[in-house]
Amino acid sequence: MATSDERDWTPTPTDGVSTPTSTLQAHTEEILKARYLSTHLNAAANANQEAAKKPFEPTLNKNSHVQYLLRNLRQGFPARYISQEASQPWLIFWTLQGFQLFGFGMDGNTKKQTVDTILAMQHPNGGFGGGPGQAPHLLPTYAAVCALAIVGQPGAGGGWDQIDRDKLYDFFMSLKQPDGSFLVAHHAEVDVRGIYCLLAVATLLNIITPELVAGTPEFIASCQTYEGGFGNASFPGWALRGSSIDPSIARPPLGEAHGGYTFCATASWVLLQPYLRTSYSQEGAVQPSVNLKALLRWTVQMQGSSIELGGFKGRTNKLVDGCYSWWVGGCAGLVEGLLGGGHSAKAEDDAVDAKADQDNSLFNREALQEYVLYAAQHPAGGLADKPPKPADSYHTLYCLAGLSASQHRVMPSKERRATLESVYHTEPESQNDGLRKEVFLSALSWVEEVGTAKYVGGAESRLNATHPLFNLTVTHTENMMGHFYKQRVPVWNPQKKSS
Amino acid sequence: MSHITVDDLADAALLYCEKPEWQDVTPVPQYDGILFNLSVDVLIVVLADKDATDYFRAVVKSDEISERVLQLTEDIIRLNPAHYSAWQFRYRTLIALKSNLDAELALMDVLAIQFLKTYQVWHHRRLILTALHGASPSESLDAAAKELHFITRALDTDTKNYHTWSYRQWLLAFFDDEALWEGELPYVEKLLDVDVRNNSAWHHRYYVVWGRVRANGEVDQEEVLKGEIAYTKDQIAGAPNNPSAWNYLRGVLEHTKQPFSSVQTFVELYAAPARKTAEDVVVDLDNPGPGPDAHLPCVAALEFLADIYEAAGGEQKKAVEIWKSLANEHDNMRKKFWEFRIKDAST
Ligand SMILES: [Zn+2]
Numbered sequence: 001m002a003t004s005d006e007r008d009w010t011p012t013p014t015d016g017v018s019t020p021t022s023t024l025q026a027h028t029e030e031i032l033k034a035r036y037l038s039t040h041l042n043a044a045a046n047a048n049q050e051a052a053k054k055p056f057e058p059t060l061n062k063n064s065h066v067q068y069l070l071r072n073l074r075q076g077f078p079a080r081y082i083s084q085e086a087s088q089p090w091l092i093f094w095t096l097q098g099f100q101l102f103g104f105g106m107d108g109n110t111k112k113q114t115v116d117t118i119l120a121m122q123h124p125n126g127g128f129g130g131g132p133g134q135a136p137h138l139l140p141t142y143a144a145v146c147a148l149a150i151v152g153q154p155g156a157g158g159g160w161d162q163i164d165r166d167k168l169y170d171f172f173m174s175l176k177q178p179d180g181s182f183l184v185a186h187h188a189e190v191d192v193r194g195i196y197c198l199l200a201v202a203t204l205l206n207i208i209t210p211e212l213v214a215g216t217p218e219f220i221a222s223c224q225t226y227e228g229g230f231g232n233a234s235f236p237g238w239a240l241r242g243s244s245i246d247p248s249i250a251r252p253p254l255g256e257a258h259g260g261y262t263f264c265a266t267a268s269w270v271l272l273q274p275y276l277r278t279s280y281s282q283e284g285a286v287q288p289s290v291n292l293k294a295l296l297r298w299t300v301q302m303q304g305s306s307i308e309l310g311g312f313k314g315r316t317n318k319l320v321d322g323c324y325s326w327w328v329g330g331c332a333g334l335v336e337g338l339l340g341g342g343h344s345a346k347a348e349d350d351a352v353d354a355k356a357d358q359d360n361s362l363f364n365r366e367a368l369q370e371y372v373l374y375a376a377q378h379p380a381g382g383l384a385d386k387p388p389k390p391a392d393s394y395h396t397l398y399c400l401a402g403l404s405a406s407q408h409r410v411m412p413s414k415e416r417r418a419t420l421e422s423v424y425h426t427e428p429e430s431q432n433d434g435l436r437k438e439v440f441l442s443a444l445s446w447v448e449e450v451g452t453a454k455y456v457g458g459a460e461s462r463l464n465a466t467h468p469l470f471n472l473t474v475t476h477t478e479n480m481m482g483h484f485y486k487q488r489v490p491v492w493n494p495q496k497k498s499s
Numbered sequence: 500m501s502h503i504t505v506d507d508l509a510d511a512a513l514l515y516c517e518k519p520e521w522q523d524v525t526p527v528p529q530y531d532g533i534l535f536n537l538s539v540d541v542l543i544v545v546l547a548d549k550d551a552t553d554y555f556r557a558v559v560k561s562d563e564i565s566e567r568v569l570q571l572t573e574d575i576i577r578l579n580p581a582h583y584s585a586w587q588f589r590y591r592t593l594i595a596l597k598s599n600l601d602a603e604l605a606l607m608d609v610l611a612i613q614f615l616k617t618y619q620v621w622h623h624r625r626l627i628l629t630a631l632h633g634a635s636p637s638e639s640l641d642a643a644a645k646e647l648h649f650i651t652r653a654l655d656t657d658t659k660n661y662h663t664w665s666y667r668q669w670l671l672a673f674f675d676d677e678a679l680w681e682g683e684l685p686y687v688e689k690l691l692d693v694d695v696r697n698n699s700a701w702h703h704r705y706y707v708v709w710g711r712v713r714a715n716g717e718v719d720q721e722e723v724l725k726g727e728i729a730y731t732k733d734q735i736a737g738a739p740n741n742p743s744a745w746n747y748l749r750g751v752l753e754h755t756k757q758p759f760s761s762v763q764t765f766v767e768l769y770a771a772p773a774r775k776t777a778e779d780v781v782v783d784l785d786n787p788g789p790g791p792d793a794h795l796p797c798v799a800a801l802e803f804l805a806d807i808y809e810a811a812g813g814e815q816k817k818a819v820e821i822w823k824s825l826a827n828e829h830d831n832m833r834k835k836f837w838e839f840r841i842k843d844a845s846t
Contacts, residue, residue: 012740013740014794015737015741016791017738019693019738020658020694021696129584130582130583130584132556133527133560135559135583135584135587135588137583184583185583187586187587187591188586188587188622189618225702226709226746226749226753227702227746227750231665231702235710237673237675238672239712249712252709252710252711253710254668254706255661255662255664255668256664256701256702258661300835301833306831315659315698315699316742316743316746317696317697317698317741317743318659362835362836362839363833363836364832364834364835367832
């Protein structure tokens with residue numbers, strides 16, 4: 001059994017200067033250390049002789065988390081969720097996707113009920129609201145469509161063909177601003193979360209057009225701050241000339257670099273690559289750019305130290321929090337993909353030889369897994385920010401998704417892309433097929449890299465892989481996109497190649 | 500999230516279904532018997548919430564514009580400040596009724612402080628300030644100045660509140676008046692005096708100094724740069740292991756296209772494994788050194804120095820040495836990243 005003194009417990013240096021930030025930081029470090037030590041003590045007390053000989057690794061208490069999700073599903077959500085009446089699709093999505101990560105299917109009746117529940121939130125003018133009768137909004141629209149990807153299917157009552165995509169497109173266009181951004185709802189704010197939600201949905205449902213996303217890459221790029229991460233929006237006023245933007249004038253980011261916005265901006269940037277590739281080349285137009293090195297630096301800087309158990313923070317000098325396991329940990333994978341770090345030739349050619357360290361990840365995957373396993377698991381089930389916070393649906397999903405993202409490397413694969421392209425067929429009547437095809441191939445080229453999975457705590461901790469752009473399983477993503485792009489998606493079976 | 504208590508509900512003694520002035524409206528219930536029903540143990544809150552929102556759905560359906568809609572949406576917002584549909588409908592009603600928007604801001608002051616972390620409270624204020632500006636740009640400056648004070652009050656209770664800061668930055672740029680901007684730098688300095696690790700304050704500093712778009716020649720850029728570098732060096736000297744200050748220093752140099760090597764002498768003081776002894780110290784006012792309690796070497800300084808070496812050309816080896824020491828000793832958590840830097844520099 002590993003003893004606690006093998007771990008580096010160096011506190012964050014304060015240089016003899018105590019401020020509110022360092023006080024809170026030190027307090028949190030004590031809490032995390034205590035949690036680690038008590039986990040080891042409990043394990044030692046419960047271990048039989050056989051187990052006591054092996055070094056201890058924390059494991060995922062799957063059973064208690066599944067029970068937590070089931071409680072939400074059966075009994076309804078606890079009182080504190082009432083204030084989220086406006087975000088019912090989110091509660092549904094968080095719960096359903098949690099089950100998917102554990103590999104739990106739903107019975108037909110539950111699926112049907114859920115589809116009906118979600119469809120009741122579709123607005124007559126397109127898009128989904130936070131509840132029935134509520135105005136449509138980009139955030140619940142993402143949650144609703146992703147939930148439908150999980151429980152829905154084509155055909156009458158299946159949910160997929162009942163999404164009014166024409167009206168949804170009109171709704172999206174009605175939110176568009178002169179600076180390339182989108183309001184999250186009518187009379188509401190602009191921020192990159194809404195843009196991510198819009199792009200993810202438009203990609204899944206095959207409604208991306210050049211008209212829809214014109215100016216959006218420039219807007220995203222303008223939200224990158226001097227720290228390398230992204231803020232929530234930028235100020236367009238100085239650059240605005242009537243209804244167009246003067247590219248020579250700056251649009252400063254509003255709000256500091258932040259994990260949630262950085263994930264959304266980075267995922268948006270990835271989702272916009274097909275448009276950037278197909279629309280800027282011919283005109284010789286100036287491509288907007290994101291500083292990827294600065295983004296990578298910021299992302300890895302958010303990983304806490306050993307005494308913080310390797311969790312991620314959401315901003316410089318703030319505290320680690322389980323949900324950033326996904327927002328920042330997941331983002332690290334997206335940045336690696338943008339930097340060209342796809343499946344290494346070695347991994348694809350020689351899938352069986354997993355002994356060599358093929359881990360090309362740029363953040364500490366084991367450490368992040370440890371944070372989720374030690375610090376984010378609530379003893380009564382469900383996952384949380386950190387001790388002693390209660391578990392909630394939001395943290396349960398994003399801690400699990402972050403754990404999954406640190407277990408599996410889902411990366412763009414040239415081989416997968418080539419396979420998809422070889423069977424891609426162009427619809428005779430389709431417009432914008434260059435863009436459409438590129439969107440389809442790019443999104444689905446993300447597959448798990450063979451031989452690179454790592455599980456702290458062994459198979460007991462294993463979760464399913466999740467698509468880094470949508471936070472759906474690759475299978476659900478493929479099924480939904482195959483349907484809406486009218487394409488066959490061949491099974492991905494990379495193992496064959498190595499034999 | 501559990502900010503609703505039974506006390507809050509005592510004011511709203513009558514449910515909407517019991518109020519005589521609402522008898523003409525047929526409430527629209529959400530839906531029946533589907534997944535995710537709320538449990539009965541939270542009956543009171545649910546009842547009030549459900550009651551108000553049932554009536555809300557009814558007025559949305561009938562597109563009602565009236566004073567009582569303002570009361571209804573206020574009640575809903577008090578129960579559930581994230582109810583964006585209620586905010587949206589409230590704003591529309593205020594504009595349609597040509598309501599007094601100053602009064603609306605005052606009414607919302609309490610809510611904003613109470614629900615500091617909710618997006619909607621800040622966005623609603625932004626809409627109202629925009630409407631006031633549209634009505635009379637010059638008169639609205641007073642409202643903007645008042646608003647800046649209000650934001651300061653809100654930040655007093657939570658100095659890192661994201662939405663509040665973001666809103667403050669929007670307000671400054673939108674009204675873009677010298678009288679509003681001029682207090683910002685002293686304000687930031689006050690906050691950094693209290694907590695030099697407050698990254699929100701550093702970001703705001705960057706926004707105020709470098710983000711603001713001004714006419715050419717309005718300020719002497721060189722002077723500003725000198726001042727900012729000096730200020731940041733002082734802050735680093737006071738608390739060297741502060742990533743916020745180092746990030747600001749990097750940001751300023753990158754923005755003004757100054758090479759990192761322009762601060763090499765300073766950085767070396769913090770990349771050294773220990774402080775120079777008193778007799779070795781040559782007093783250099785431009786390059787304040789670390790204090791006696793400083794934890795050295797400072798990881799951010801090591802990284803900075805390696806960046807200087809990498810950019811210099813021919814000093815690759817020295818950069819690689821530093822990255823190795825970061826990977827294996829000083830910043831082991833980011834081992835993979837430092838190894839990537841080594842690989843990246845060699846290609
Ligand atoms: Zn969190």
